[in-house]
Each structure stands twice: as structure tokens, then as C-alpha cells.
Amino acid sequence: MICYSTNDVRSALESGETFIIYNGDCRHLFESTSPESIDFTLTSPPYFMGKAYDRSYRLNDFIADHQEIAPEVAKLTKTGGNIAWQVGHHVKNGVDVPLDFPTYQTFSNIDNLILRNRIIWTFGHGVHATKRFSGRHEAILWFSKGDNYYFDLDAARVPQKYRGKTFYKGPKKGQLSSNPNGKNPGDVWDIPNVKANHVEKTAHPCQFPVALAQRLIRALSPPGGVVFDPFAGSGSTGIAAALDGRRFLGADVNEEYCKIAQNRYEMLLDQKLQVRPLDKPVYEPNPRSKVARLPDPQTEVESIP
Ligand SMILES: C[S@@+](CC[C@H](N)C(=O)[O-])C[C@H]1O[C@@H](n2cnc3c(N)ncnc32)[C@H](O)[C@@H]1O
Numbered sequence: 001m002i003c004y005s006t007n008d009v010r011s012a013l014e015s016g017e018t019f020i021i022y023n024g025d026c027r028h029l030f031e032s033t034s035p036e037s038i039d040f041t042l043t044s045p046p047y048f049m050g051k052a053y054d055r056s057y058r059l060n061d062f063i064a065d066h067q068e069i070a071p072e073v074a075k076l077t078k079t080g081g082n083i084a085w086q087v088g089h090h091v092k093n094g095v096d097v098p099l100d101f102p103t104y105q106t107f108s109n110i111d112n113l114i115l116r117n118r119i120i121w122t123f124g125h126g127v128h129a130t131k132r133f134s135g136r137h138e139a140i141l142w143f144s145k146g147d148n149y150y151f152d153l154d155a156a157r158v159p160q161k162y163r164g165k166t167f168y169k170g171p172k173k174g175q176l177s178s179n180p181n182g183k184n185p186g187d188v189w190d191i192p193n194v195k196a197n198h199v200e201k202t203a204h205p206c207q208f209p210v211a212l213a214q215r216l217i218r219a220l221s222p223p224g225g226v227v228f229d230p231f232a233g234s235g236s237t238g239i240a241a242a243l244d245g246r247r248f249l250g251a252d253v254n255e256e257y258c259k260i261a262q263n264r265y266e267m268l269l270d271q272k273l274q275v276r277p278l279d280k281p282v283y284e285p286n287p288r289s290k291v292a293r294l295p296d297p298q299t300e301v302e303s304i305p
Helices: 006-014 026-032 059-076 100-108 210-220 236-243 255-269 297-303
Strands: 019-023 038-043 077-087 089-092 095-098 113-122 137-145 188-190 226-229 247-252
Touching: 006 019, 006 026, 019 026, 019 236, 019 255, 026 059, 026 247, 038 059, 038 210, 059 077, 059 089, 059 100, 077 100, 077 113, 077 210, 095 100, 100 113, 100 137, 137 210, 210 236, 226 236, 236 247, 236 255, 247 255
Parallel strands: 019 247, 038 077, 038 226, 113 188, 226 247
Antiparallel strands: 077 137, 089 095, 113 137
């Protein structure tokens, strides 16, 4: 449900509502939500890159906002809970500032927040640079609140490359040498980003894929727990939370985006929402297909009527 006041958010949380979006500034939720009530915060904040929703194109505004927001998010998060901040790059006049640098500096100064991983999210498409290599990765900084933190590796395992491989000598000779339930996915994740032809694309200019959120939610939040996204946009975090049986609280200042998120949730309930599965392999063009080859001038000329 979309809430337009923090009182409504509070009642919705108390009554066990599973999908709540606050249409307003996330800072209002910091004041009205009980401390230590969130299991996992996952978000992608504005990068201040001149997008429709960015209030400026200044790195200093990103830093100032984070200095204000990060301690509040930490306060809302349960001890033993987690925070994952997905950020890209602030690029201006060809000068690249990886936003995980200032993000790390801000969050790691907060008492009891400990960086567990810097995950690289890599993808195949994006802006084509001409004076530098085209950017094809962003980062996710995962912090736990405290040392005794929730982490379910089994929920995030991926298939082993050689499932049937066995020990070839020693006391375990002949036994499987790798975990049959799959391997640790590591900290470099290749997941297609949401471009125009992606099944999840909405009118939001900057969605992240549901699959990215799913792996994090499965590993870093308990079933039935509350997942929070202060910059919810089209609600991708919420969709991932709903798919995996978590409750969701999100905020976005833009009403249109809140409606997109709510609509996606309703489509999910009606089993009409298309989501790219996390285990779907990244598309590799067949090297023999026509589009994978340069046109043969002879054939091309001959085929022109
Ligand atoms: C990078 S987008 C998030 C996209 C989201 N991860 C998705 O998959 O759709 C950042 C969002 O933050 C929202 N926003 C900016 N400032 C905000 C604020 N102070 N409080 C809440 N939302 C805000 C913008 O409207 C925008 O939709």
C-alpha cells in the first residue's frame, strides 16, 4: 500500500502489512520508525548525476546527504542486521569518482558498522565512452551491524562448475570434493542491468534488477523479516522481498515512482509480473548467428534484389 503520512506507515507496520511505500522524503521515516526495527536495508541512492530525480550534479551533495542519512539508517537497523548500499560512479567531464569511496568513508565511521564485502556488480550494457573505457560495473557495500550478524550462505549458493568432481587421493578419495548444494557466489556478480529490452523495465530511469536484490535479501535477511529501501524508486527491492517472503518498507519522494512500485506488487500478486530469474544465464550470442558475424560483402550484394 502507498502511505502519504508517517502515521499511516506506523499503523501499517504494526498491523503486519507486507508491502508499504511511503510517498515522501525518507528522512521523515527516520524520525517516525522505531530504532532497531529493520532487519535489512538495501538501497541505491541518487548519484547526483543530473537524472530527473537528482537535485544537483554535485558530488558534495551526495556526501552531505550520506553524512545525514547513514547514521539514521544504522539506528533503524537491528543489531545483527545488515545494510547494503548499491552505488555507481559520479562522472563529470570525464573525471570518475567511484561512489563507494565516500560511501565507505561515511558508513565505516559509524559505531558498530563493519564492512563485510565490497561486491562488484558487472553488466554488459551502458553508456559508450570514447575517451575512457566504458563503465560496466557498480559496487555494493555490505555492512553488518555488529559481529553477530545474519548471513545465510546456503540461501545464495550457485551451481558448482564441476559438480561431480571427487578427491583423487587421501582418506576422502572418491568422495565429492565440492558442496553438492552449490558454491559461494563470490563477490563479483554478472547480472544484466535493466535497459530498454529488459522484461522488468518500467518508466523509472534507473532501476536495478530484481535478481540483484534477491541474492542479497536471501543471504542477508531472515524469512519474514523487514527489508527497507529509503530510495525505493520502482520498488525492485520490494518485489524481491515479496518474492522471497520478506516484508517491505520503502520510500520515494516521487509519487509516480511509488505508483509504479505498487502496481508492480499488485501484478506480482496476480502472477502477471515478469521478473528475470537470478539463475537465468547471461545471454551469449551464438557465434554462428548472422548478427554475430560481419556481413559477407559478396553475399550481401548478391542478396540485394
Ligand atoms: C537510483 S533511484 C532508485 C531506483 C530503485 N533501486 C529501482 O530499482 O527502481 C533513487 C530514487 O530515490 C528517490 N529519492 C531521491 N531523494 C529522495 C529522498 N530524500 N527520499 C526518498 N526518495 C528519494 C528518487 O525519486 C529515485 O527514484
